[in-house]
Amino acid sequence: MQGVFDGQSLITAEMIAGSFPRKKPENHGEAFETARAELALILHATHQQVEEGKDPAEIVRRLLSYLNALRSKVHPDVWQALIPVAQNHPILDYFLQDPLTRWSFTKPRGYSGDAQLLDYIYCDPHVAESVAGASDTGKALYSHTKDVPSCVAARERRDLLTRYVDETANKSGPQAEVLAIAAGHLREANRSTALAEGRLKRWVALDQDPQSVGLIARDFQGTAVEAVDGSVRTVLTRSHKLGKFDLIYASGLYDYLQHNVAVKLTKTCLQMLKPNGRFLFANYAEGNPDAGYRETFMDWVLLLRSEADMWNIINASVDRNTVEAQVFFGENRNVLYGVVEKRG
Numbered sequence: 321m322q323g324v325f326d327g328q329s330l331i332t333a334e335m336i337a338g339s340f341p342r343k344k345p346e347n348h349g350e351a352f353e354t355a356r357a358e359l360a361l362i363l364h365a366t367h368q369q370v371e372e373g374k375d376p377a378e379i380v381r382r383l384l385s386y387l388n389a390l391r392s393k394v395h396p397d398v399w400q401a402l403i404p405v406a407q408n409h410p411i412l413d414y415f416l417q418d419p420l421t422r423w424s425f426t427k428p429r430g431y432s433g434d435a436q437l438l439d440y441i442y443c444d445p446h447v448a449e450s451v452a453g454a455s456d457t458g459k460a461l462y463s464h465t466k467d468v469p470s471c472v473a474a475r476e477r478r479d480l481l482t483r484y485v486d487e488t489a490n491k492s493g494p495q496a497e498v499l500a501i502a503a504g505h506l507r508e509a510n511r512s513t514a515l516a517e518g519r520l521k522r523w524v525a526l527d528q529d530p531q532s533v534g535l536i537a538r539d540f541q542g543t544a545v546e547a548v549d550g551s552v553r554t555v556l557t558r559s560h561k562l563g564k565f566d567l568i569y570a571s572g573l574y575d576y577l578q579h580n581v582a583v584k585l586t587k588t589c590l591q592m593l594k595p596n597g598r599f600l601f602a603n604y605a606e607g608n609p610d611a612g613y614r615e616t617f618m619d620w621v622l623l624l625r626s627e628a629d630m631w632n633i634i635n636a637s638v639d640r641n642t643v644e645a646q647v648f649f650g651e652n653r654n655v656l657y658g659v660v661e662k663r664g
Contacts, residue, residue: 355394412617470608552573606624
């Protein structure tokens with residue numbers, strides 16, 4: 321997972337797949353052949369629905385369901401081998417008419433899960449023109465893909481971040497300092513009452529994508545927001561003298577971090593907290609019902625975690641006697657949150 325440290329050479333599906341000790345699919349023999357045959361039937365039936373002119377939103381809804389069922393019952397090695405089979409099927413072009421699916425699959429910024437992709441998930445005004453320019457089929461597909469459980473969870477996550485920032489401003493007063501790691505376009509700031517009312521001392525938005533940093537600097541000029549070009553590596557090595565914070569959060573980063581890197585980052589962030597400061601990290605949860613479609617036709621692979629996985633990160637990062645900690649699900653139970661508060 322060294323790619324996470326190298327500027328824009330971020331995480332690829334192959335890199336995440338390679339982080340797990342897996343056997344070759346042929347070692348699963350008949351199980352792999354059976355799964356491949358089932359996938360072929362799913363894709364053939366989908367292709368027939370397209371040729372019959374079925375409603376695109378209904379087509380993609382059914383496909384999500386079938387792919388998730390297949391993913392859930394086969395061995396992870398077998399599923400990884402099925403991903404390129406799906407991606408090489410002619411039906412891919414149909415789903416690439418969806419602007420959300422297309423952006424994820426083609427990766428114009430060179431990596432998965434970039435800030436522009438989140439804008440499609442947020443239905444942000446910045447992507448309205450792109451959506452309007454999609455084909456009728458593309459618009460119909462997007463009407464469904466933008467509302468799958470993981471996308472709903474992402475919008476819930478954005479709004480939860482806003483609440484945490486505003487709570488921090490209320491608790492800490494005008495000297496409140498916030499750090500967002502892997503900030504993307506910092507869309508949660510658009511909804512912050514504390515920022516709008518000038519009740520934050522500073523809100524540092526750190527990201528390793530220069531385009532995201534530039535957009536933040538432009539959109540939030542004259543506010544408490546400070547855009548900083550930096551990565552997980554610069555945080556771990558303390559390359560930036562960022563100071564101490566009342567709130568630090570990493571909302572979309574841990575989905576790509578192996579356990580040992582997640583622990584290192586958590587330790588570092590906890591050291592950067594003021595007394596009574598809070599650190600929040602988020603991760604998509606195991607059992608996410610649209611993972612099958614996301615990993616195939618969107619080519620977007622995440623490290624899904626359980627509650628136990630989240631607690632393992634916290635427990636390996638800090639003496640629990642020195643903090644208050646909790647792990648909880650978001651509203652639609654597709655994202656897990658870990659919150660660690662440093663005792664004063």
